[in-house]
Amino acid sequence: MAFLLILTAFFAGCGRVADSNDTQGTIQIKGSDTLVNAAQKVSEEFMKTNPGVFVSVTGGGSGVGVASLINKSCDIASASREMMPKEIEQANKQGVFPKEIPVAHDGVALIVNKNNPIDKLSIQDLHNIFTGKAKSWKEFGGKDIAIVTLSREVSSGTYAHFKEEVVNLGDSNSNLEFSPQTLLLSSSQAIVEEVANNEAAIGYMGMGYLSDRTKTVEVAKKDEFYLPDIEAVNNGKYPLARLLYFYTNGEPKGAVKQFIDFALSPAGQQQFAETGFVPLGVAGAEKTQ
Amino acid sequence: MRKRPSEFIIELCIRLSGFLVIAFVFLIFLFLLKDALSLFASHSVGSFLFGKNWLPVSDPASFGIMPLFLGSLYVTIAAIAISVPLGVGTAMFIAEVAPKSIKGVLKSLVEILAAIPSVVLGFIGIIWLGPFMRNTFHLSTGMCGLTGSLLLAFMALPTIISMSEDALVGVPRSYREAATGLGATRWQTLWRIILPAASSGIIAAVMLGIGRVIGETMVVMMVTGNAPVMPTSILQPLRTLTATIAGEMGETVRGSEHYFALFAVGLILFIITFIINIFAELCAHRNRK
Numbered sequence: 085m086a087f088l089l090i091l092t093a094f095f096a097g098c099g100r101v102a103d104s105n106d107t108q109g110t111i112q113i114k115g116s117d118t119l120v121n122a123a124q125k126v127s128e129e130f131m132k133t134n135p136g137v138f139v140s141v142t143g144g145g146s147g148v149g150v151a152s153l154i155n156k157s158c159d160i161a162s163a164s165r166e167m168m169p170k171e172i173e174q175a176n177k178q179g180v181f182p183k184e185i186p187v188a189h190d191g192v193a194l195i196v197n198k199n200n201p202i203d204k205l206s207i208q209d210l211h212n213i214f215t216g217k218a219k220s221w222k223e224f225g226g227k228d229i230a231i232v233t234l235s236r237e238v239s240s241g242t243y244a245h246f247k248e249e250v251v252n253l254g255d256s257n258s259n260l261e262f263s264p265q266t267l268l269l270s271s272s273q274a275i276v277e278e279v280a281n282n283e284a285a286i287g288y289m290g291m292g293y294l295s296d297r298t299k300t301v302e303v304a305k306k307d308e309f310y311l312p313d314i315e316a317v318n319n320g321k322y323p324l325a326r327l328l329y330f331y332t333n334g335e336p337k338g339a340v341k342q343f344i345d346f347a348l349s350p351a352g353q354q355q356f357a358e359t360g361f362v363p364l365g366v367a368g369a370e371k372t373q
Numbered sequence: 374m375r376k377r378p379s380e381f382i383i384e385l386c387i388r389l390s391g392f393l394v395i396a397f398v399f400l401i402f403l404f405l406l407k408d409a410l411s412l413f414a415s416h417s418v419g420s421f422l423f424g425k426n427w428l429p430v431s432d433p434a435s436f437g438i439m440p441l442f443l444g445s446l447y448v449t450i451a452a453i454a455i456s457v458p459l460g461v462g463t464a465m466f467i468a469e470v471a472p473k474s475i476k477g478v479l480k481s482l483v484e485i486l487a488a489i490p491s492v493v494l495g496f497i498g499i500i501w502l503g504p505f506m507r508n509t510f511h512l513s514t515g516m517c518g519l520t521g522s523l524l525l526a527f528m529a530l531p532t533i534i535s536m537s538e539d540a541l542v543g544v545p546r547s548y549r550e551a552a553t554g555l556g557a558t559r560w561q562t563l564w565r566i567i568l569p570a571a572s573s574g575i576i577a578a579v580m581l582g583i584g585r586v587i588g589e590t591m592v593v594m595m596v597t598g599n600a601p602v603m604p605t606s607i608l609q610p611l612r613t614l615t616a617t618i619a620g621e622m623g624e625t626v627r628g629s630e631h632y633f634a635l636f637a638v639g640l641i642l643f644i645i646t647f648i649i650n651i652f653a654e655l656c657a658h659r660n661r662k
Binding site for chain 2: 147150151154170171174229230232237238244259261264265266267268269270274277278281282284285
């Protein structure tokens with residue numbers, strides 16, 4: 085019996101070594117809903133040139149990705165926020181040492197209904213809207229109807245970023261919260277749907293999800309207003325821009341390393357650009373954070 | 374008479390599967406209890422049960438389930454208020470009034486109703502019912518408790534109709550004959566004799582309907598807006614216990630306070646449905662005597 089156990093352990097060990105050094109195998113990418121389409125596109129391109137590797141991409145939220153990296157149930161966690169100190173601590177405890185790899189830039193776009201006359205809002209305005217201090221669109225020169233604020237669920241990395249930059253105005257000691265009236269919707273698509281149908285609604289999402297069914301609002305830190313386009317995110321002028329990340333357990337190896345290298349290559353970055361994000365190279369380095 | 378060995382084996386298998394089901398339920402309960410109780414090391418039971426703020430990712434976090442509990446309660450009460458008269462009425466029609474030809478069609482239609490996936494109903498809710506509710510009641514958003522209740526009522530109907538119908542059909546023929554013999558009209562027989570005689574079965578049907586509604590997740594997550602606010606009206610966005618677990622489970626780090634808090638919410642749901650099922654069982658049992 086003991087002999088059998090040793091034998092199985094031996095073979096299991098062999099299998100693992102072969103797996104991580106070969107370009108054969110499967111890669112599991114899990115995490116950010118913001119990144120899921122882009123990651124899918126990158127992996128499809130990757131599989132064309134590396135037929136021996138199968139890449140599967142699933143969403144669920146940045147937190148889902150990080151949690152499964154910690155549980156070792158995925159190879160790459162995609163995240164639209166940085167890992168939190170608590171999570172890193174948790175990971176180290178489980179013997180996982182996350183390696184952070186920025187893969188693209190994203191602008192967080194603000195959208196309103198097409199019939200809403202508002203087309204410019206400052207960060208301070210947004211702060212007042214999403215904390216519930218401003219109640220009516222009239223305060224910003226719009227119609228006299230109550231504002232309906234839409235947010236993503238708390239599992240979304242976009243939620244964490246928006247909370248930090250707008251609700252807390254970038255002050256990490258601030259304990260302000262989203263207005264409790266804020267609707268928490270489970271997907272970017274649900275936010276587009278509600279904004280397209282509801283004249284009073286305002287919502288936010290990654291710029292990859294923008295469609296022509298809603299109106300995108302120009303945003304300013306102080307008084308220079310910009311739309312979330314490649315140029316404004318590029319030169320760091322759009323105030324709600326952020327980095328998107330892949331996390332791996334330790335330095336990427338084997339197939340995972342090949343995949344990451346591809347994602348960071350011009351061909352890989354091109355896929356990010358095609359899904360509405362801003363490629364790393366062109367952006368004003370990493371200073372947007 | 375001696376049992377044949379095959380009979381003995383089959384009997385053993387059946388007995389084993391019965392015990393296994395009980396063991397599974399018990400293990401699920403223990404599993405929930407283990408993780409849920411970990412929460413109370415850092416948060417008091419009182420602040421969990423009666424706290425008015427659900428802010429799971431803030432610092433410091435607060436886990437008050439009162440808004441979620443009330444959210445579930447509001448949605449359930451409204452859904453039951455809609456589905457019980459409709460369901461029992463339909464059951465009375467199918468069991469007592471409808472001619473044989475219509476009866477068969479109606480019964481199979483009710484079964485089809487039960488087969489509609491909840492995500493499809495949720496989609497109808499987002500695209501059509503939500504905007505309709507907003508325009509009808511002049512609300513700021515159609516994503517509110519009542520929208521959820523209407524869809525949930527729809528989902529509880531098949532359970533209530535088919536169980537109530539069984540109860541009505543199960544009333545002994547002698548009751549009807551006695552009533553007719555005393556000169557009662559068809560309506561008097563149905564309303565004064567058959568309905569009271571079947572009442573315990575109907576109450577059991579309603580109880581199971583409540584169980585169905587309170588445990589439903591997808592529909593409420595999609596259409597009720599999920600705002601964790603203390604609800605004051607059914608026409609306002611609210612967040613239910615089930616939607617909270619489904620919406621947030623992805624985000625949590627395993628073993629964090631938030632993770633345990635969601636298990637505690639699960640435990641509360643388990644206890645609620647357990648009590649409802651026991652009531653239903655008691656009522657159904659009383660009927661049989």
